[in-house]
Amino acid sequence: MFIYNHQFTVRTFSSILTMELISFIQQYISLSAEAEHTITSLVLDQTLQKGEVLNTAEKTCKRLYFVKKGAVRTYFYQNGKDITHWIYPANTMVTSWYSYLAQTPAKDYIETTITSNVVSLTYPEWQELYTSFPELERFGRLLVEEQMAAIDDFYKGYYFLSAKEKYELLINAIPNITQIANLGHIASMLGISQETLSRVRK
Amino acid sequence: MFIYNHQFTVRTFSSILTMELISFIQQYISLSAEAEHTITSLVLDQTLQKGEVLNTAEKTCKRLYFVKKGAVRTYFYQNGKDITHWIYPANTMVTSWYSYLAQTPAKDYIETTITSNVVSLTYPEWQELYTSFPELERFGRLLVEEQMAAIDDFYKGYYFLSAKEKYELLINAIPNITQIANLGHIASMLGISQETLSRVRK
């Protein structure tokens, strides 16, 4: 659902990005000094308070974000209700996939749920980097493949789980979810009502 | 779903692959004569009867398939019930994403729902190709990005749709779905019961 912007960056295989973006990329490929320098010069490093907005509906999502610290939530409005798409804890990446990749207006909002530190580059910057440093193509491929695999793994059979099982699956995927998002956000992300979620955790 | 196998190859942006694999790749990048020759020499072209199996649970999914003609279904068993993950019509690609990318045993089965023609290469063949012909990395990246965007687009707000709305969304994504899959398959793919689906379409 997942299923989807999945933004469903459910989890990564490698999941260690407490380091800087450069080191993160180097987990996948080796970087030339020149590529490293160019990327470093382009990176936007932002520290944001709780509730600060990274992108809003109707606006094309220009950036691919890496959450270094804190947590980010994607959400949209459906019949006037705020529906959380996914919560991204530290060490994950986030964007409005469709909007970002097709560079068309987004349907969802991206904002921090707690004080956070995110680094990012824009879509055109990445396109430029792919052209200038073709070795980055592999990084780009591996990154999206990981997201794909994670979504695939998380949502298999999801529909037929009870509310309780859905919650347990999430806890397993994001153990600290209750520290970084409130009940209402978690409930809509799971596709259940807040009251049901409250009862489910007894 | 999530989600995720999404195998949710919901649809592609470009969606024209009636042509051969080579032409398909050339929609994304230009291929050197050597790369083209190598790929052609590796491609496995299979014509299969209805219900023939491409991969089974417990076995690592070795191949990335392109459906040239017919339709392919991915499914798994949950509490003893056959749950369709997704149906892939002609001109789409299919694999068990997690299994294929991580090269670990799959949880799901891949089989044709009607007489079909699929072409494929193995995971190690692709890795070899990426190394020998780095220009293919871009193709690999774009391909997965498309899947990602499609999933993102399809599943947004899916949980909160009624059974009827879910069915309408699917019809919109795969107009010929009733020609290539039966009610039971479609219902479990949507996460609703067969009886409800039967009523929904009146």
Next chain:
DNA sequence: AGTAAATTTTGACATAAATCAAAATCTACT
């Protein structure tokens, strides 16, 4: 064409979870 098997529809009933509403907690700011 005729029969068996598979698929789809229809009916009656059960139930998990949604909704509506209000009370209880928790959080943050003066």
Next chain:
DNA sequence: AGTAGATTTTGATTTATGTCAAAATTTACT
């Protein structure tokens, strides 16, 4: 610390959809 606002819990009721069962229809094979 005390108060207002936000968040979570609890209660009562409704409802969409699931489940079980059987009939009707379609499909496929001899």
